[in-house]
Amino acid sequence: MIDHQWASPTHVSLKNVTFGRKGQPATLVAQNIDIGLSSRQFSQPLHVDAIVLQNGTLNISPNAAPLPFQSDMLQLSDMAINSPNTGWDLHAQRVNGGVKPWQPQQGKVLGNTADIQFSAGSMTLNGVPATNVLLQGAINNEQVTLSTIGADIARGSLTGNANRLADGSWQIGSLRLNDIRLQTNKSITDFLAPLGSVPSLKIDSLEVTDARMEGKDWAITDLDLSLRNLTLAKGGWQSDDGRLSMNASDFIIGALQLNDPIVNIDFNPQTAVIRQFTSRWERGMVRTSGIWLRNEKKLALDELVFAGLEYTLPADWKTRWIEPLPEWLNSVTIKKLSANRNLIIDIDPAFPFQLTALDGTANNLEVVRNSQWGIWSGNATLNAAAATFNRVDVRRPSISLNATDSQISITELSAFAGEGMLEATGAISQAPQRNAAMNLRGRSIPVNVLQQWGWPPLPLEGNGNLQLSVSGNLAAQTPLKPTVNGTLQATSADGKQVQQTMQNGEVPGA
Incomplete structure (x- = not known):
């Protein structure tokens, strides 16, 4: 229905409007559209001074039908905005604000160039809910400048400013998160995946204060973080003079739990200097x-x-x-x-x-x-x-040991056992075969002390002296026992002696 009153001759009102393509979600549904006219209508009949959309829904989609009007200003009053099937999965309610000028095109409801200012009572962006949202900025073809960002999110608050470049990269001038309380069913890898989904992410200043976050097999509490001058791109980082400072009460990922971690890192073009990492663990x-x-x-x-x-x-x-x-x-x-x-x-x-x-x-x-x-x-x-x-x-x-490119030398190995002492020296090759050799001597020790360590029991009792020379192969994925060869001499306290030889992990007759 069209309504025109002579008391306001430059305004036309449309009631209960639905606009879109057949078989597709409507581009626009509004209880009321107020159109402000001017003398321009004589030369550009579809370009008006102002359009006010009230109490309806605006769908921003590449497949949405282009709106036939243009105006110096588009104003939204208590509207809902949806943008499915785009890089910004956006659903916003109770939206108020404006676009100036408004020159919609196919697949670009807000046009190529415009100044924008919106507030929303509630909004979900890429699955993240927020309330009391404020956005101010500008659109310049494929570049989006958000000079003011504000929202209540995850029981905390977010403020900042950012730019989205034509290639999809982001530049965050400043971003501050306060008192965030976030819960998600995502793993830490999936939670951070969006950071790697853009060509690059440049962070001039990021401040996080008193945040608590929890996901699948990870959690962090009382997080304070300050990040300056860092760019994340292609799975790595770039920085000329970056800095990360972070502390938290608890950081848990899988079986790893750190208490009161403190981290301070300086970033340079080719290095990251860990000035401090401390934690209770x-x-x-x-x-x-x-x-x-x-x-x-x-x-x-x-x-x-x-x-x-x-x-x-x-x-x-x-x-x-x-x-x-x-x-x-x-x-x-x-x-x-x-x-x-x-x-x-x-x-x-x-x-x-x-x-x-x-x-x-x-x-x-x-x-x-x-x-x-x-x-x-x-x-x-x-x-x-x-x-x-x-x-x-x-x-x-x-x-005590000393390692070189060729071998690990055990220069001293000792321990007290029973009433006596064990002493040994040995070497392990650094080659893949990991050939190893050890000489062990025991004095006044239990003569069967080696039984629990792989040598068969001796026909002796009590304390005595031992002399063991043994070699083997510690190569990865190779059983040790079949490679062990050696000799053992044992003398008990009453003078009985035993000498045994091990071949391929077995002592004949033992």
Whole structure:
């Protein structure tokens, strides 16, 4: 219905309007459309001064029928806006605002160039709900400038400004998130996937204060984050002078839980300098600093400290040790490592062990080479107050080793057992075959101490002395026992002697 009143001769009102293509969702549905006319109608009958859409729905879709009018200004009053089947899956209600000028085209309801200002009572953008939304900015062909962004989101607030470039890249001038409380059923990978779905994302300033987020197998509480001058593109980052500062109460991803983590990183064109990483972990503390070298795919740590841990190794830690790391992590070095008062437990039923009050120091360690875990270079000394190896208790175990390109040399290995002491030296080849050899001597120790470690029981009792020389192959995916050869001499306290030879893991007659 068309309504025209002589009291307002330059205005025409349309009631209960529906416009669109047959068989397609309507481009426009409105209870009332007010059209402001001017003398321009004599030369451009379809270009009006102003159009006001009230109490209806505007569908922004590439397949939507183009609206036949243009105006110097389009004003929305209590409208709904939907944009399905586009890069912006948008659903907004109680929308008020305007577009100036309004020159709609096929697939572009808002036109190519315009200034925009909208508020919405509620909105869902790409599955993320928000309320009390305010957007101000401009459209310039394929570029969108949002000079003001404001919304209440996830029980918190969002403010900022951003630009979307013609190629789909985003530039965030500033973005601030306060008191966010977000829950999602997505994994951390799926949650962050949108960051990699655009050609690039340039962040001038991002501030997050007191955020709590939880998803599938991950959570973070009381997050404070400040990120400056960083661009994410093609799965990597670019920065001339970037900085990340972050702290939280808890960070959980899978089985990893960090308490009170603090991270400070400086970004440069080819490096990321880890100025600080500290966290409480497994009832203890971990601290490190160092540098990431992008071209070399190398993490070089100046310092790594573990203190007071009570850590049970994952059941599959041996498998993880021999599996290659991702291609992007080629090398890890540690200039100085310190361990203090740690409890390390392995519950593998085949050979469980526990180290109590483990201390240690190491220098110039290379623990990853060519994306493979190992001890490729450096030296280390470790000792503990007590230990249990496959249910055999020892006291004050200690080991010193030195690694080179060719082998790992165990220069000292000792522990107190029973009333005596075990001492050993050995070497492990760095070649893939991992040939290993060890010489062990025991004095005044239980003569059958080696039984739980793989040697058959001896026909002796009580304490005695042992002399063992053994070699084997520690190659990955290769059973150890069939490769072991060696000799054992044992003398009991009453003078009885036994000499045995092991071949291919078996002692004939034992």
